[in-house]
Amino acid sequence: MxxxxxxxxxxxxxxxxxxxxxxxxxxxxxxxxxxxxxxxxxxxxxxxxxxxxxxxxxxxxxxxxxxxxxxxxxxxxxDWERRYKNMRYHTGGHIVDFALYLLGYSPDRLTPIKADHGKKPYIVYKGLVDHDITQELQNKVDELIEKDLQFSWDFQSFEDLKKEAIYLQPNLPTNKPLRTLRLETVGAVADGGTQLHSTSEAGKIMVGDIDTEEDSTIIHYLLPQQI
Ligand SMILES: [Zn+2]
Known part of the structure; x- marks a missing residue:
């Protein structure tokens, strides 16, 4: 450049x-x-x-x-190595999030609030579940990776995004095109980050500790260091 x-x-x-x-x-x-x-x-x-x-x-x-x-x-x-690692961690978080959606927990019982895709990645959801979901979440994540589903993205208006998004983050701008991330056969969310092209590119995602804090659930996940 x-x-x-x-x-x-x-x-x-x-x-x-x-x-x-x-x-x-x-x-x-x-x-x-x-x-x-x-x-x-x-x-x-x-x-x-x-x-x-x-x-x-x-x-x-x-x-x-x-x-x-x-x-x-x-x-x-x-620094492409750093970028690629960040992409894997970021997309990994979305795979966990899409898995929770497919399992029926997100977005109603567990509503995504924020995420950190850095060295110790986690996603924070508002809401609690009354049993341990670690194993079923792990299984669903494994299944998504096994299926090698493709990610794609483009820009669309807030109105169009609203029609297909599995949830809308609060405070999304309504007056400009929004980048939409899609996972084939699963769903779409508004997202501006960098992404892998398919679920299998993540390699392996380990669902880590699931902590609760007052009325929030914090889901940790790990990706093996492959690069
Ligand atoms: Zn994202």
Missing amino acids: NALILEVIPEGEGKYRLLLDQTVFYAMGGGQPTDQGKLTSSNWLGEVYQVITIDGELWHYLKSDNAPINGDVVHGVI
């Missing part, structure tokens, strides 16, 4: 944040960690350690040996 620097803000001690005219970096969000990687220009070399969206703008936080300048053309490369 080549891009143009639109703005540079010094952050002290060889650190800067940059706004680019386009990017391949995924900003931290939707429970998925930030991309990292390198940005280089003809006279400096920088390590991107974090990418964050601030007021709708995507800022690249950079450590660089020389100061980047507005108008510099930069070449960007993401």
Whole structure:
């Protein structure tokens, strides 16, 4: 990727944040960690350690040996190994979530509230179930992976999303197209994160501890480190 620097803000001690005219970096969000990687220009070399969206703008936080300048053309490369791992963890969470939907727990008895697809991934649901669902959830997750179902995504209006989504997260914007993630034969949800192409690409997902906290259920899951 080549891009143009639109703005540079010094952050002290060889650190800067940059706004680019386009990017391949995924900003931290939707429970998925930030991309990292390198940005280089003809006279400096920088390590991107974090990418964050601030007021709708995507800022690249950079450590660089020389100061980047507005108008510099930069070449960007993401740390693909890190991205792919994040994708696997993120999609893994959606597979667990779709499995809970197929089992009839989500979204009514267990309503998804938030998720973290980082190093110790989990999904938080509002609601409780009165028995241990670990084994049936594991079986359903295994079945989805075994079936090698395909994910696909596109953008559609809130009105159209509403017709097919298995649930709607609170505070979805209604005035712009929303990215819709579909798992074939299962269902669709609004989602902006990066995804694997099929359930089998996740390899194996282990359903971990299922904890409860007041009126919430926290489902932990693990993916073996394959890369
Ligand atoms: Zn997601």
